[in-house]
Amino acid sequence: QVQLVESGGGLVKPGGSLRLSCAASGFTFSDYYMSWIRQAPGKGLEWVSYISSSGSTIYYADSVKGRFTISRDNAKNSLYLQMNSLRAEDTAVYYCARSGDGYTFDYWGQGTLVTVSS
Amino acid sequence: EIVLTQSPGTLSLSPGERATLSCRASQSVSSSYLAWYQQKPGQAPRLLIYGASSRATGIPDRFSGSGSGTDFTLTISRLEPEDFAVYYCQQLTFGQGTKVEIK
Numbered sequence: 001q002v003q004l005v006e007s008g009g010g011l012v013k014p015g016g017s018l019r020l021s022c023a024a025s026g027f028t029f030s031d032y033y034m035s036w037i038r039q040a041p042g043k044g045l046e047w048v049s050y051i052s053s054s055g056s057t058i059y060y061a062d063s064v065k066g067r068f069t070i071s072r073d074n075a076k077n078s079l080y081l082q083m084n085s086l087r088a089e090d091t092a093v094y095y096c097a098r099s100g101d102g103y104t105f106d107y108w109g110q111g112t113l114v115t116v117s118s
Numbered sequence: 119e120i121v122l123t124q125s126p127g128t129l130s131l132s133p134g135e136r137a138t139l140s141c142r143a144s145q146s147v148s149s150s151y152l153a154w155y156q157q158k159p160g161q162a163p164r165l166l167i168y169g170a171s172s173r174a175t176g177i178p179d180r181f182s183g184s185g186s187g188t189d190f191t192l193t194i195s196r197l198e199p200e201d202f203a204v205y206y207c208q209q210l211t212f213g214q215g216t217k218v219e220i221k
Contacts, residue, residue, distance in 0.1 A: 037212075045155075047208075104168045106165050110162055
């Protein structure tokens with residue numbers, strides 16, 4: 001069965017960095033777009049970034065452009081999110097999600113919490 | 119950037135009633151990429167509807183989606199106790215959500 005497991009969350013100070021990982025299993029990872037979506041405490045969902053199956057196409061939300069970098073390693077069935085210059089408003093649960101068309105997310109991980117605070 | 123606006127913010131209904139949730143886009147969007155998700159507290163979202171009107175795998179037929187252009191609707195024909203949750207429409211970006219709560 002499809003499984004997505006995020007890791008790497010934690011407490012970081014403003015201006016700090018963190019790298020999130022998402023381990024995928026149960027499907028052919030290299031066939032799918034992948035995205036990161038976040039949810040601040042008590043708030044709605046915010047799409048953060050997506051990467052095409054080959055990694056050749058990448059998009060970011062304006063709120064993270066220039067600070068976050070998405071990448072993938074198809075040999076390791078893994079998705080990554082490098083987060084730099086973190087701000088308090090980046091505090092959220094970060095989900096990785098699978099997409100067949102880049103837009104619709106059919107499987108989600110359980111999320112990893114990132115807290116940015118001094 | 120397309121902005122999706124959902125209404126109402128909260129819907130208070132009883133089990134067995136019909137729920138109608140609205141999603142309006144700031145400009146015309148492709149129906150192929152309009153989706154609806156359900157989220158319960160402490161859980162990841164679950165895909166309900168994709169392509170505006172197609173049910174995802176395992177989704178009961180009491181859930182239906184419709185619409186095109188800028189106006190889309192999610193209908194739950196008869197609310198079951200497990201349907202009380204927050205619902206989001208999405209076309210890459212997400213609407214702000216509609217909470218369906220027990221009246």
